Amino acid sequence: MKLLANGLRAARDNKRFLVGMSLLFAFRACIADWAVVPSGSMNPTLIEGDYILMNRLAYGVRVPATTVWLKRGSEPQRGDVVVFSSPEDGTKLVKRLIGLPGDVVEMRGEALYINHQRIAYTPLPDVAPGALPQATATLPHELWSEALPGREHTVMVLPEVRALRSFGPITVPQDHYLMLGDNRDNSRDSRYFGLVPRKNLIARASHVALSFDPDHWYMPRLARIGKPLD
Numbered sequence: 001m002k003l004l005a006n007g008l009r010a011a012r013d014n015k016r017f018l019v020g021m022s023l024l025f026a027f028r029a030c031i032a033d034w035a036v037v038p039s040g041s042m043n044p045t046l047i048e049g050d051y052i053l054m055n056r057l058a059y060g061v062r063v064p065a066t067t068v069w070l071k072r073g074s075e076p077q078r079g080d081v082v083v084f085s086s087p088e089d090g091t092k093l094v095k096r097l098i099g100l101p102g103d104v105v106e107m108r109g110e111a112l113y114i115n116h117q118r119i120a121y122t123p124l125p126d127v128a129p130g131a132l133p134q135a136t137a138t139l140p141h142e143l144w145s146e147a148l149p150g151r152e153h154t155v156m157v158l159p160e161v162r163a164l165r166s167f168g169p170i171t172v173p174q175d176h177y178l179m180l181g182d183n184r185d186n187s188r189d190s191r192y193f194g195l196v197p198r199k200n201l202i203a204r205a206s207h208v209a210l211s212f213d214p215d216h217w218y219m220p221r222l223a224r225i226g227k228p229l230d
Contacts, residue, residue, distance in 0.1 A: 034209050035083065035092070040136050041187035042094060043156050044143065045081070045229060048133050049218070051210040052094065052229070054083050054203035068199075076100070076177060076198075078114075079151030081205040081229045084179070088193035094205055095189050096153070099170070099178025106168035107191075110157055110184060112146070113169070120147040124154060134215045136183075153230045158185040167191055177201075205229055 037050040046052065060073035076082065080097045098112065099105040106113040111121065124143040132141075139158055146155045163185035172178055176195040181187025190196065211224035 033203065035094070037094065040133060041181035041183050041189070042081070042096070043132060043136055043183040043186070044127055044154055045096075045182045046094065046208070047131075047211070047224075049212045049214050049221070050208045050224065051212075052081075052083075052205045053207045053209045054205050056203045058204035059198075059201050076201065076204075077151075079148050079153065079230075082177075082179065083202045083205055084196050085200045085202060086193055087196055087200060092202065093179075093189075095179035095181050095187070097177050098148070098180045099172040099190075099195075101172050101174045101176060103172045103178070104169050105172060105178050106170070108166050110165050112148075114149065121145065122147075136186075151230075153182065156183045156185075158183075161185045164191045170195075175199075 033054045033056060034051050035054060037046045037048060037052060040048055057073060059076055061071045062068055063070060076097055078097055078100055081094060082097050083092060083094050085091070086093050099114070104113075104115050112119040122145040124145055126141075126143060129137075136156075140160050142157050142159065144155050144157065145152055165185070170178065172195060175198040177198070178190045179196050180189045180191070206229060208224050208227040208229070211221035212218040213221050
């Protein structure tokens with residue numbers, strides 16, 4: 001009898017564990033998730049070692065692990081930090097949404113033009129020591145405030161890096177978006193793989209949940225925890 005009771009108790013515990021894991025999987029697949037930032041393409045907004053919170057319901061509800069939408073949600077907004085599947089190879093990427101359906105987007109020597117209007121740029125002071133990964137901080141770089149219509153954020157340029165600094169004009173078709181990295185001269189984005197279909201959108205990134213510094217034995221960056229993504 002004791003063995004039977006122990007067996008039943010173990011079965012109940014296993015059932016609770018499996019139910020809990022199933023709920024966690026469903027939560028991460030359908031509602032909210034987190035992901036690590038592996039590259040510097042979104043410096044200085046995101047840096048290597050950041051873990052970002054993602055709202056999977058921001059743009060609608062879809063079948064997990066597919067591009068099939070069950071219900072459309074809010075429309076993506078210019079300036080959103082978006083997680084999506086690359087139309088090039090399916091890799092999960094995080095970039096900033098620059099061009100909406102119907103927009104005419106052009107870049108001339110780093111400066112963006114949206115619907116034939118030049119975006120305003122303001123030079124910014126450099127970030128504090130340690131705020132950028134060493135590999136980026138040691139390169140000559142400039143920080144600029146980029147004032148998109150209704151939204152302002154910081155971008156980085158690397159004057160000595162060979163990069164695509166002009167393109168277009170491009171008219172963004174229906175249900176497609178133009179994505180760029182905030183680290184403009186070190187980002188593989190819509191300049192290289194083209195526009196992103198709406199079906200490829202996965203989530204909107206909202207905050208930095210955690211951050212660990214790979215340059216210093218993965219020590220936590222406490223100042224970045226909870227940082228909202230402008």
